[in-house]
Amino acid sequence: MIQYLHLFQGSLFAYTSSQYDFKSTSLVLSRSCYSCSYYRKCAKFHCYGSFRSSWQGAAELTNNAAEGSFKDKNCDRGNSFPHIQTLQRFPKEELYEKVVMVRFDSSILLQELLDKHIPSISSALFTIQYLYEAGAKVILISDWIAKGNSKLLLVDDVAEFLSSLLQLKVIPAKFISVQMQFKMEDLQEHDIILLENLSYFKMELANDLDFAERLSSGVDIFVNDSFSLAHKILASTVGITRFCHACVSGFHFEERMLQLKKVAECHKNPCVAIIGGGNLAKKAAALHFLASTYDYIVFVGMMGFQIMHALGMPLPLNLVEHGALEEAVEIIRYAKSRSTTILLPRDFLCANNQYPELMELFPAHGILHGWAPIDLGPNSLDEIASLLPKCEKIIWIGPSKFRLSDQDTAGTSKLASMLDNLSKSYCDILVVGNVACEEVIRISKSASAYQMIETASVVWEHLKGRNLPGLMALDRAYPYVIDWHTVYSDPARPLAVDLGSGNGLFLIGLASIRKDLNCLGLEINKKLVSGCLDSTRQSGRKNLYFIATNATSTLSSIISSYPGPLVLVSIQCPNPDFNQPEHRWRMVKGSLVEAIADLLTPGGKVFLQSDVEAVAVRLREQFLNGSRGKLAVCEDEKTLNHGGWLKANPFEIQSDWEQHAVARGAPMYRLMLSKVVDC
Secondary structure, X not given: OHHHHHOOOOOOOOEOOOOOOOOOOOOOEOHHHHXXXXXXXXXHHHHOOOOOOOHHHHHHHHHHOOOOOOOOOXXXXXXXXXXXXEOOOOXXXXXXOOEEEEEEOHHHHOOOOOOOOOHHXXXXXXXXXXXXXXXXXXXXXOOOOHHHOOOOOOHHHHHHHHHHHHOOOOEEOOOOOOOOOOOOHHHHHOOEEEOOOHHHOHHHHOOOHHHHHHHOOOOOEEEEEXXXXXXXXXXXXXXXXXXXXXXXXXXXXXXXXXXXXXXXXXXXXXXXXXXXXXXXXXXXXXXXHHHHHOOEEEEOOOHHHHHHHHOOOOOOHHHOOOOOHHHHHHHHHHHHHOOOEEEOOOEEEEEEOOOOOOEEEEEHHHOOOOEEEEEEOHHHHHHHHHHHHHOOEEXXXXXXXXOOXXXXXXXXXXXXXXXXXXXXXXXXXXXXXXXXXXXXXXXXXXXXXXXXXOOHHHHHHHHOOOOOHHHHOOOEOOOOXXXXXXXXXXXXXXXXXXXXXXXXXXXXXXXXXXXXXXEEEEEOOHHHHHHHHHHHHHHOOOOEEEEEOOHHHHHHHHHOOOOOOEEEEEEEOOOHHHHOOOOOOOOOOHHHHHHHHHHEEEEEEEEEEEOOHHHHHHHHHHHHHHOOOOEEEOOOHHHEOOOOOEOOOOOOOOOHHHHHHHHOOOOOEEEEEEEOOOO
């Protein structure tokens, strides 16, 4: 054994050979490893399994890989998040007396050993306390299983547990049934209600929209504070957002989202990613991204064996992941092209399959048949310990645990201890995964020094470049703070907003006639907005401005900061397909209608028109039914035709599409609504 270990005095493996030149990647192995004695000693392992066991095989696969095959896959993950509306940015005064449903993270708040001083737990509790103090009627929903806390099985027990945490009375609700009839009178008596365990309902996992609609019955605002489920499509995280006036992230969700963004950023160098776990084939896209971003990738789990296999090292068949060879070879090639160092374990503590109590150290290239790795060896851990102090940023995803071992490993504890020593320095440390986070919390004297994301699945999905459904379902927020004093000469003037302003003809005409108004166009087409802004600058108008944004989701966050009153909102000739349920991108949604009704000053107007009658009818129904009685038709019968539409454009200013429709003789269906004064 000592002779074997003596061969590996280089960096955890540093593969450098004339045949497989990885000098730049420092997949670097001591050249003494290519001695004849090495191959003679290893030759007997070549018979185990149908895997490539020669360096030439790996080289052939590498040379056949297309250069740049992954160039387009490694986008900037750090900038891939949409700008969502958060509880922190949501006007606090709008929470008063509103029914707010919070989807909380049971894995955070129902832990057996719960420390309220840990940042993630503190922020999760703060979301609920913040809503309560703002005067909201809070409904809590979640799913929980016995292994989280064996004492918390019934909703009564969980409500009592949460009451002790929050120091507030949480009332268990037993009225959920298949019909989901919600007793709103219960909210008049109690401020915080906990609904039954959602894991009992199959409709939750199926994202059943009928179930989601019943779940949200009577709810004004939805707060998603369960980031660990952001990668899943559930009725309580995705479906429910279609039926609430506003859908925002809680403080815990926002905190975790910001930490996830940091995973993809490496502003400090060198950066190291310590990777545990298995399933390399499924995580290949994520590993490519890490190879493009980090200086070092250190494998401490089953995925390391797949890299060894791709390099032609002899391994027992049960350590080889089926279908991962080609992906592993491509990762090696890509790491070389990016000058990224891949470090692999060089020894393992193994248990005998027949006599599990029998332990022995083996070099990575020489694990004997009948032995299974259960932990990293001392030389591997020493090598990691010598690398980490050189790095300014460390991300640790998953423990040093192997699929053939069900027991906790000392390697995980030692890694946690290494990070604990570094946490007192300038090093940025992010820990991912339940096992790794729990070990860090157990060992560390100051858990607040770490950034932690308990659910690794969310991180892997993000690193693969996939959208997170629970995140994408939330309302959007305009990402920038608008300096209205720079935009307009007098930001206290009444504001007129045109949604989907196109090339700006309507607003340009309105701004020139109504000098007492400030006019704002919101348009998703950036090229059209750029042209409108150029025209505005050339004209010198200081009561006209345009913003490139999706007005459907950002209207509230933009207009809520405007210092003057909102007196007019116009929607003119939206896409005729917007009213089809399958078109999720349709402009007019229930949340937009409610936002307009809330933002308008009493007496403010909503102008709707379309050259397609079905669209106009749908608009009228949405605004009259969806405004909760705040909007009403404000024209008398003299100005309306037999269909109840305005006979003429009240502004006498035509949009570009209206001009086109009128020129071809098409009728226009127009309607003016007004906000009820006593709203």
